[in-house]
Amino acid sequence: MTAEITQVNSCRKNLKGEISAEDFTNELEKVAKEYARNAKIPGFRPGKAPTSIVRQRYAKELQDETSQRMMDKVWQDAIDANNLKPLTRPEIKEFDNKPGEPLKFLLTFEELPPLEVKDYKGVEVKQGKAEVTDENVAQSIDRVREQYSQFVPVEGEAKDGFFVLVDVDGQAEGEEAPTHDEDVTLVVGHPQTAKEFSENLRGAKTGDVKTFDIAYPEDYHNKKLAGKKVAYTVTVKDVKERQLPELNDEFAKDIGFDDAEAFKARMREDLVTQAGQIAEKEARETLLDSIIERQPIEVPDCLVTEELGEYTRRLVNNLAYQGFDINQTAGFDWKKIYDEQRPQAQQSVRRQIFLDAIARQENLEVSEEDVDAELERLAANSRKPAAQWRAELEKADRMDDLKQGLLQDKALDFIYRNANIRVE
Numbered sequence: 346m347t348a349e350i351t352q353v354n355s356c357r358k359n360l361k362g363e364i365s366a367e368d369f370t371n372e373l374e375k376v377a378k379e380y381a382r383n384a385k386i387p388g389f390r391p392g393k394a395p396t397s398i399v400r401q402r403y404a405k406e407l408q409d410e411t412s413q414r415m416m417d418k419v420w421q422d423a424i425d426a427n428n429l430k431p432l433t434r435p436e437i438k439e440f441d442n443k444p445g446e447p448l449k450f451l452l453t454f455e456e457l458p459p460l461e462v463k464d465y466k467g468v469e470v471k472q473g474k475a476e477v478t479d480e481n482v483a484q485s486i487d488r489v490r491e492q493y494s495q496f497v498p499v500e501g502e503a504k505d506g507f508f509v510l511v512d513v514d515g516q517a518e519g520e521e522a523p524t525h526d527e528d529v530t531l532v533v534g535h536p537q538t539a540k541e542f543s544e545n546l547r548g549a550k551t552g553d554v555k556t557f558d559i560a561y562p563e564d565y566h567n568k569k570l571a572g573k574k575v576a577y578t579v580t581v582k583d584v585k586e587r588q589l590p591e592l593n594d595e596f597a598k599d600i601g602f603d604d605a606e607a608f609k610a611r612m613r614e615d616l617v618t619q620a621g622q623i624a625e626k627e628a629r630e631t632l633l634d635s636i637i638e639r640q641p642i643e644v645p646d647c648l649v650t651e652e653l654g655e656y657t658r659r660l661v662n663n664l665a666y667q668g669f670d671i672n673q674t675a676g677f678d679w680k681k682i683y684d685e686q687r688p689q690a691q692q693s694v695r696r697q698i699f700l701d702a703i704a705r706q707e708n709l710e711v712s713e714e715d716v717d718a719e720l721e722r723l724a725a726n727s728r729k730p731a732a733q734w735r736a737e738l739e740k741a742d743r744m745d746d747l748k749q750g751l752l753q754d755k756a757l758d759f760i761y762r763n764a765n766i767r768v769e
Contacts, residue, residue, distance in 0.1 A: 359453050360451070361450075361451050369415060373407055376407055381394060384402070412448055432457065432647050435454040438451045457645065458642050460702045468760070472625065472628035473627065477617050496587055502549065507585065508584075508587065509549065509581060510582045512525070512582060514579075515576065549584070556579075557577055633757060637699055644691050648694045649691050700756040711748045
C-alpha cells in the first residue's frame, strides 16, 4: 500500500495511491464474510450461504465497497502521517479498479494556503467625515412623521399618492374561472402599483367601477400572468389620503421628546452616528483590502464555491420575497451570475483567511462573554430570546461559525485600532 502526495498549487494537493492485488483480495474476503452474515440468498438460510456464493452474487457491490474502504484507509493514514488539514472530502480524479489487479487512484483536495501576514500594523487609511445635511435631517424627520400618519377619507377624486381600497375581478384569456380579490389597497402612482391600475384609478371616486385590460409580457415576473391578457373590473370602495402630523412641540411630546427642537436635535445626532458607522465600516474594508493587496494569495475553490452558494441562497430568498416563482428560474443565466459574482466571492474568502491568520498571530480569542453578548445582540434585533438563538445554533451545529465570525471581527478591530487613520 503506497501513497504519494504532490503539491498542485498553494491550496491544492494530490494524493496518488496504490493497493496491491494481494492486500485488496484480503480485504475483499473480509468484506465478503461480513456480507455473508446477513445475506439472504435463495436456497440458503439467512447468513448461511457460502462465501464463494456471496462473492458471485454481490461481486460488484463487494468490489466497490472494498475499494472505498481501502481508499478511506489510505486517505486517513495520509492525514495522520502528514498532518493534513483538508477543507473537504477529497475528489476522485482517477480510478482503476480491475478485479485481480492493484487498485490505483488519484485523489485531489484543498487546504488553506500557508499565510503569515506581514505589515498589518500602522497601515494608512482614509476615513470619510460623518457629515449630515439639513436635507438629510428633514427626510429622516418625515419618515418618523409617516409612521404616525393618519389615513383620512377623501370625498373627491383619487390622485397620485392616495390610497384606494378596491375589489378586483379578473378574467384571463383562455381561463374558465375568473379571479376575485376583495379589499385590495393600492397606492395611485406608486412604483409597486401596475401603471394600468394607476392610470385608471386617477380621478376615481368612492363607488366608481373601472374596466380595463392588461396584456402582460411573456417575461412578466408573475408566471401565472406572463403572456396573458386579463380583463379587469375594479370597484372603488374607499379613497383615502395620508396626512402627516404637524411638526410642532405637541407632536414631539407625543413621541417622547421635550419639544420639537429636541426632536430635531436627536434626529441629527442619530444621523451623525449612522454616518460615522458607515464611514468607519468603509474604512475598515479599505484597510483590510489594502493589506491583502500587498500580499496576494490563492484561495481554495471549495470555499469560493461555498461563498457563491450563500450568495445564491440570499438571491433566491430576495426573489421569492419580491413575488418571483423560485421554481421558474429559466430566465436567469446562472453561469453569468456566478461568473460576475466570483471575484467578489474570492475577495470575501481572502478577507476571512487574512483575518483568521491575524487572529492567530496576535493570539486573539473569543470568550464565553463575547458569545453571550453576541446572542444578546441577536435577541435585541429579533423576537427570539438569546437562549433560543443558542439552542437553534447548537442544534444546527453553527456555534463554531458564530465564534469564528466573532474572532474575525476582533482581528478587524485590532488592525483598525492600530491603523494610521486620516479623516477627510
